[in-house]
Amino acid sequence: MSAEAVRGLVLNIQHFCTDDGPGIRTNVFLKFCSLHCKWCSNPESIGPKPEIAYDSRKCIGAKACGRCLKAPAPEGAFYVVEGEDTVRVNWDLAHEAGGELAALCPAGAISLFGRSMTVDEVLQEVEQDGTFYRESGGGITLSGGECLLQPDFSAALLREARNRGISTAIETAGNVPWEFMEKVLHHVDVMLHDHKLTDPVRHKLWTGADNSRILANFKKAYETFPDTKFIARTPLIPGVNDDEEHIRAVLAFIRPHANVVDYQLLPYHRFGASKYGFLGKVYELQDFSPPAQETLERLRAIIAESFGRAPAL
Numbered sequence: 059m060s061a062e063a064v065r066g067l068v069l070n071i072q073h074f075c076t077d078d079g080p081g082i083r084t085n086v087f088l089k090f091c092s093l094h095c096k097w098c099s100n101p102e103s104i105g106p107k108p109e110i111a112y113d114s115r116k117c118i119g120a121k122a123c124g125r126c127l128k129a130p131a132p133e134g135a136f137y138v139v140e141g142e143d144t145v146r147v148n149w150d151l152a153h154e155a156g157g158e159l160a161a162l163c164p165a166g167a168i169s170l171f172g173r174s175m176t177v178d179e180v181l182q183e184v185e186q187d188g189t190f191y192r193e194s195g196g197g198i199t200l201s202g203g204e205c206l207l208q209p210d211f212s213a214a215l216l217r218e219a220r221n222r223g224i225s226t227a228i229e230t231a232g233n234v235p236w237e238f239m240e241k242v243l244h245h246v247d248v249m250l251h252d253h254k255l256t257d258p259v260r261h262k263l264w265t266g267a268d269n270s271r272i273l274a275n276f277k278k279a280y281e282t283f284p285d286t287k288f289i290a291r292t293p294l295i296p297g298v299n300d301d302e303e304h305i306r307a308v309l310a311f312i313r314p315h316a317n318v319v320d321y322q323l324l325p326y327h328r329f330g331a332s333k334y335g336f337l338g339k340v341y342e343l344q345d346f347s348p349p350a351q352e353t354l355e356r357l358r359a360i361i362a363e364s365f366g367r368a369p370a371l
C-alpha cells in the first residue's frame with residue numbers, strides 16, 4: 059500500500075484556524091484519546107471507533123418517521139416510551155450502531171462522528187487552503203483526540219504534506235508510547251503540547267492518567283528533535299490549575315530547552331458542554347466558569363517575564 063493510501067479515523071477537518079500553530083491553518087481532528095479530561099470540549103473525539111450522536115430536538119417523531127425504530131441492528135437502540143412520540147436512545151446499544159443508522163435519519167437527528175479517510179483524501183481537502191498557507195505562514199495541524207494514537211497515519215499524512223510543500227504541526231497531550239511520538243515527530247515543524255497539571259495524583263484525578271510518561275516523552279522530544287519548535291500550553295481551568303505554582307513548575311520544565319519557544323494559556327470555555335448530552339455522556343463541570351481576566355493577565359505576565367517579552371493579550 060502506498061503511503062497516500064494509509065487510512066485514519068478522522069473526526070473533522072476545520073478550515074481557517076488561527077489558534078493551533080503559526081499563520082492560518084487547517085486542523086485535522088483524529089479520533090481516539092488516552093486521556094479523559096473532565097473539561098474536554100471534544101467528547102466525540104475520545105472513543106476509538108465511529109460514534110453515534112443523537113439530538114432529540116431534531117427528531118420529527120416516531121409517527122411521522124420512525125425509521126430508526128425499524129432499523130435491523132442493533133435492535134432496541136432507539137425506542138419510544140408509551141404515550142410519547144419523540145425517540146429515545148439506549149446508549150449501550152447505540153454505541154454499537156454503524157453509520158447506516160445516521161444515514162437513514164431524514165432529519166439529521168442521528169449523526170456519526172468519525173470517518174475512515176486516506177492520506178490522499180485528507181490532503182485533497184487540506185490543499186484547498188494552500189493560498190492562505192503561503193500568505194500567512196500557516197499549514198496543517200493534526201489534533202484530536204490524540205493524533206499520536208494513530209502514528210502510522212499521522213506520520214504518513216505529515217510526511218506527504220511536507221512533500222507537497224505544506225508546513226506541519228501537531229497538537230498532543232503526550233500520553234502515548236514514546237515510539238509513537240518519535241515516529242511522527244520526524245515530520246513535524248511545530249509541536250503544541252499540553253502541560254495540564256503538575257502534580258501526578260491530581261493529573262490522574264482530572265484526566266484519568268498520571269503525567270509521568272507524558273513528561274518523560276516531552277523531555278525526550280525536546281532533546282531528540284532540536285530543530286523542531288515546541289509550544290507548551292495549559293488549558294486554564296479555575297480551581298484546578300490556575301495557580302502560580304503550576305505555571306512556574308511548567309516554566310522550570312521547559313525553559314532549559316531553547317527549542318521550546320512559547321508557553322500559552324488557553325482559558326477554559328464551555329463550548330463543548332452540549333455535545334455530552336448528544337453522546338449519552340454527562341458533563342461534570344456544569345458549575346465551572348472561565349477564568350477571571352485578572353488571573354489570566356497575572357499568569358501571562360509571569361510567562362512573559364520568563365521569556366523576556368511583553369505579556370500576551
Ligand code: SF4
Nearest residue numbers: 117118123124126163
Ligand atoms: S430516524 Fe431520525 S427523525 Fe426519524 S424517528 Fe428516528 S431519530 Fe427521529
